[in-house]
Amino acid sequence: MPEHDTADPALREQLVDTICDLLPLVLKREVTGATADTTLMEALGMSSTTGLELVLELEERLAVEISVEDLGRDDFGTVGSLADYVAGNLLPEA
Amino acid sequence: MxxxxxxxxxxxxxxxxxxxxxxxxxxxxxxxxxxxxxxxxxxxxxxxxxxxxxxxxxxxxxxxxxxxxxxxxxxxxxxxxxxxxxxxxxxxxxxxxxxxxxxxxxxxxxxxxxxxxxxxxxxxxxxxxxxxxxxxxxxxxxxxxxxxxxxxxxxxxxxxxxxxxxxxxxxPAGDRDRVLSYAADLRGEFDTDAPEQALEFQRIYADALAAAVLAAVERAGLTVDAIGVILPHNVNSVAWHQVCRTLGYPRERVVLDNVATAGHVFCADNLVNYRTARQRGLLRPGEPYVMAAAGAGRGATFSAMVLQH
Amino acid sequence: MRTFGPASEVASPPAAWGIRRAVRMAFPEPAALAGDPVHAERLARYLADLLHPYGLSPDPSEHVGQSYGEMGEALIHAAVPAGESVDLLVLAYSIPDLTPGRATATYLSHVCPGTPMAFAVSDQGTASAFTALRLVDAYARSGGLRRALLLVVEQNSLPYDPGIPVTVPAESRGVALLFGEPLPGERPARVSAPAAEPAGAELLRNSDPSQPGTGVWWELAGELARPAAGPRRLLLADHDSGRLVTVDLDGEVPR
CATH class of the missing domain: 3.40.47.10 (Thiolase/Chalcone synthase)
Incomplete structure (x- = not known):
């Protein structure tokens, strides 16, 4: 994904880990073996609402603010694509 | 007309x-x-x-x-x-x-x-x-x-x-707000409580609504660039942002002003937003505009109408 | 996707447009859906909330009722010939069915050959079907239709006392009228809506007041099923609204 190749790899990795960590909480069931390549809707059956809850949970867990203005359906493709979106849309602390 | x-x-x-x-x-x-x-x-x-x-x-x-x-x-x-x-x-x-x-x-x-x-x-x-x-x-x-x-x-x-x-x-006729075309896409396959259909509905929602807008615009013999403003249903803002991405239409020209303060006023949204568009001076004489809505809940319909102010 | 151009005045529908087929069906059994506990729970809540502002409450005795989705599906299968598709479906009813919140016409579009434009006309008592017929004609004039299907339905359960006079149909019944240009060998039945009662027409009466919604349409389907006996002009009248419809069978009657 060339448009995201400027994202800090360490930040992206942290985001992927945190998202995987939060999956059981938002899906309200056990989730094992999720990786950056896991598809959110197809493999995990995540609805768009649950996906959004995940983003807001991520804000709380990492104590950051994420701009949801440009968050689109494609960003919810995989754990990795969501991490890319978040990495590129962190708002500076107020 | x-x-x-x-x-x-x-x-x-x-x-x-x-x-x-x-x-x-x-x-x-x-x-x-x-x-x-x-x-x-x-x-x-x-x-x-x-x-x-x-x-x-x-x-x-x-x-x-x-x-x-x-x-x-x-x-x-x-x-x-x-x-x-x-x-x-x-x-x-x-x-x-x-x-x-x-x-x-x-x-x-x-x-x-x-x-x-x-x-x-x-x-x-x-x-x-x-x-x-x-x-x-x-x-x-x-x-x-x-x-x-x-x-x-x-x-x-x-x-x-x-x-x-x-x-x-x-x-039946008049020179203001004339109805140029109407498109409706009836999707009775969503008349079910099956969770996988609910997910599928979310997946196709923006594309289907965008397709209805496009179909009405084409039926009116126009292209989307000619549409001055879209008067949406007030379902929420993000669904319309997605429709805009699909259509390549600027989201600033979708009258979403009432979403946050009125909510989704059943079938009245398009006309509530018509009033707002007029107040804001967004409807210009002779310029075509679109009213569009998606209806959901055991069966879905995506509709759009092109009018000319 | 169905698209429509501007509504404009057009002198008449396609040349030989008329009723090609008529089907009438009774549904003596309750809907299959009536036995579904998830449905029952949802319906109970809907009804309770619907009635509450009127100081009414659901009738505690058992009600089952019919579904216009199930009835309409059966009518579609009986009325639409194999291999043909429908462009417009209008569902006309007065008494709600056991799915009062459901977009039944949209569902019927899905199960009808051709995925027609479909909608419902209601809240007009016995005149709903007359208005629906008017709409079939109006769309045939300017909507570019080849075939249209009118479904007139009523069902026999009202699970509350509305506190005002009401006739609950004795039996769940439906009538389907398929409109279009007739195929070779079919008997066309031309429909028109005169402003005043024409001379020489046979008035079709609803012989069964316990079937207010379908009554006169049920009679019409019966007449259309009879063997040809020379040109006839049938008159259908709705006394509440004053709406008139004439149906010319087996050739034009001189006017």
């Missing part, structure tokens, strides 16, 4: 923040936060002591073009999101017609397109008037409902309904 002679709407003054509705619908604070942050929903209108008749009466009261033309009204249509909104055979629309002196009108409800029934009703009214071949005939198209039960209170994961109403006087 069908034309809108006059348009009015009514939103009751009572505002309820969506946080106060959370309990009624069993929503977690996080789910409410999603609605506020992401869907841009804020509060909805409620008229706790008022009836459907009160809402419709409120909208008709704003129709300055009606007094003096009552005898020309051949049809009164109530566009329904929910097919049954009062106990059978009670009929508040007929009561309203009696109050207004619309004694000669054929009064009926039209719907089964959920929230897209408002556009249907305008088309139906126009076809009836055209078939009558009576240039003096008019139709009064009403929309708006009470949020009387949880099903009529929110669209799961998508929106909250707000109470309110619209009224529109339709003429």
């Amino acid at each position: 069908t034309a809108l002679l006059a348009v009015a709407d009514y939103l009751p003054p009572g505002r309820v923040p969506i946080e106060e509705l959370a309990g009624d619908f069993g929503l977690t604070p996080m789910q409410v936060k999603v609605f506020r942050r992401y869907h841009r929903l804020g509060s909805v209108r409620r008229d706790p002591h008022g009836s459907l008749l009160d809402l419709l009466r409120g909208a008709v009261a704003g129709l300055d073009a009606l007094p003096g033309r009552e005898h020309r009204v051949r049809y009164v249509l109530h566009a329904r999101t929910f097919p049954t909104v009062v106990p059978y055979p009670h009929n508040p629309v007929r009561e309203l017609c009696r109050e207004l002196g619309l004694d000669r009108a054929t009064v009926f409800a039209v719907g089964h397109h959920a929230c897209a029934s408002g556009l249907l009703a305008i088309d139906v009214a126009g076809r009836l008037l055209a078939a009558d071949a009576d240039p003096g005939g008019l139709a009064l198209v009403l929309a708006g409902e009470k949020a009387f039960t949880p099903e009529a209170g929110m669209v799961p994961g998508t929106s909250f309904f707000g109470e309110g109403a619209s009224a529109c006087l339709v003429a």
